[in-house]
Amino acid sequence: MLYHSAIGECRHSLFTVLMLLIAVGCVDRVKQAPSRWTVYELDLTSSQEYDNPFWDVAVRVELTAPSGKKHLADAFWDGGRTWRLRFAPDEVGRWSWESDCSDAMNTGLHGRRGTFRCVPYTGDNPLYRHGPLKLSENRRYLVHADGTPFFWLSCTAWNGVLRSSPEDWVNYLRTRREQNFTAIQFVSTHWRGLAKDATGETAFTGTERIRLNPEFFQRLDPKVVAINESGLVAAPVILWTLTETDPGQILSEADAIRLVRYIVARWGGHSVAWFLGGDGRYPPERVDRWKRIGRAVFGDRHERLVTLHPSGRNWVGDDFGEESWFDFIGYQSGHGDSERSLRWLVSGPPATAWQTGPPRPVINLEPNYENHPGYTHHRQFQGADIRRAAYWSLLVSPPAGV
Structure with a gap:
């Protein structure tokens, strides 16, 4: 991450606020x-x-x-x-x-x-200086378009784009930039954690031949722009899919493909890495459906990295490893505090499966959260627990990020 002077930080914050005002229609576009x-x-x-x-x-x-x-x-x-x-x-x-x-x-x-x-870019934003993300030549790490190495250090602000005020979002991004984060993970539509947005509206209505609500996404646009303007990669979960009422499950396959294409068209010009599905279990009976969705959207046009965000202790590398659109293996060591949960991380698939199959970066997209209660002993995780999960994640497989 780049460090700025106090004047530079002020200028950057003012620019981010201006971008938010432009996107919500308070300032004319030039x-x-x-x-x-x-x-x-x-x-x-x-x-x-x-x-x-x-x-x-x-x-x-x-x-x-x-x-x-x-x-x-x-x-x-x-x-x-x-x-x-x-x-x-x-x-x-x-x-x-x-x-x-x-x-x-x-x-x-x-x-x-x-x-x-x-025209050439003359600023100091690393995303615009070095370009969007791609795989390294050995396909174990992430790099920018010009080959500059990129370390994935992300924060999961699932509801951040959906619920935050513009002022809170700018402050949040400034803090994460100062802390040297490099990516922000967030949810793109209504999901189990948010039935409607702050105005009481949803991204779409229906489950077959859905009717899209463009105003829903217009309110999200400036916050996605602000992520990149802060020098951070945007990592949208396109279809949350944990429960039966989440878009990833409730939508017909045709509607899911159409909605994914829409979001990719809307934000694909930005510096993004797509999470096609979020918090999914991806059991055998659903794997083919997700493969078809991935192929339909990313099969012929694949200019940004794509992965899946699985539910806790769910390894998707074996089922999706042969898919050309599936760029890196994301997993979630999750919020379990049992011996079984800990052993899954240090001796399970994250530590062993990366050595077989086509080479791909391996990234723990959701280690345990601070103050989240453990599933077995119900003790809230502390800073030391978070650091342990992050360090173990980086030591058990080639360290592409966490």
């Missing part, structure tokens, strides 16, 4: 040439109305880099007749783009063309 690895946003206006835009029309944009390399990215519906594209250009120079709409008669969304110029 279109300018995007810097390399920052977000270029393109607005398209539909020439037609649709009953359920989330389902009735799909828009994809082909972007051509200065080198001639082609990129495909989905645009997303953002309410009314507005569709947006968010894309992070990885080359400096002149880019061109052309839109393709499933409704070829829609002159506002189909066959639109344009250009923009990408």
Whole structure:
């Protein structure tokens, strides 16, 4: 992480607050040439109305880099007749783009063309200086696009994006940056820990051919932006899937795929690492469903890292290790305090399974939380317990992060 002077910290905080105000509509957007690895946003206006835009029309944009390399990215519906594209250009120079709409008669969304110029990044944010995350050459660690090593040190703010005030979120991110965290894990839609957001609304309604609520995500956008502007990687759980009422279980497979594609289109231009499923048990009867969802969304376009966040003491490396979209093995040593729980971490799959199968980074995405009661002895975990879980996680397998 980078250290700033007091003046630099003040300037950074003011900029983050300004980004929040812009995103909630208090300040007009100013279109300018995007810097390399920052977000270029393109607005398209539909020439037609649709009953359920989330389902009735799909828009994809082909972007051509200065080198001639082609990129495909989905645009997303953002309410009314507005569709947006968010894309992070990885080359400096002149880019061109052309839109393709499933409704070829829609002159506002189909066959639109344009250009923009990408300029070098000159700031000190490590995410924009070095680019998004990818696997190292030996596929054991994480690095930035330019090869700079990246150590995953994340905080689980599951409800942070959903419930925090803008001021609290800025303060939280400032604190985590000062503590040298590098990533923030959070939930993207309503889940067992949040039935509705602060305004009483949900991300969508229904379970088949769902109706999306763009305003729900518009309120989350500025907080996702703020994560990156603080020099931290955003790690959204797309579908929480612990209970039968969570999106990962209650949605039909087609609706789950559609919702994942939407969130990926909305935030995929940012520096993110996707948690496709959150707190899932992924038993054998559900593995194929998750494989199909992963392939449908990330099979042909895979520009950000993807993993799964399993429930406690649930190893998914064996079931998903052959999937091309599954980049690193996440696990949760969890909040058990029995001898069996401790032995699972130091002599179970985290310590042994990484040595077999295709090489992948291994990261404990949820060691025990401070002040969380242990499941067996009900004693609240203290700082020493947290450090022990983190240290053991880094010692039993190649240390990609925790």
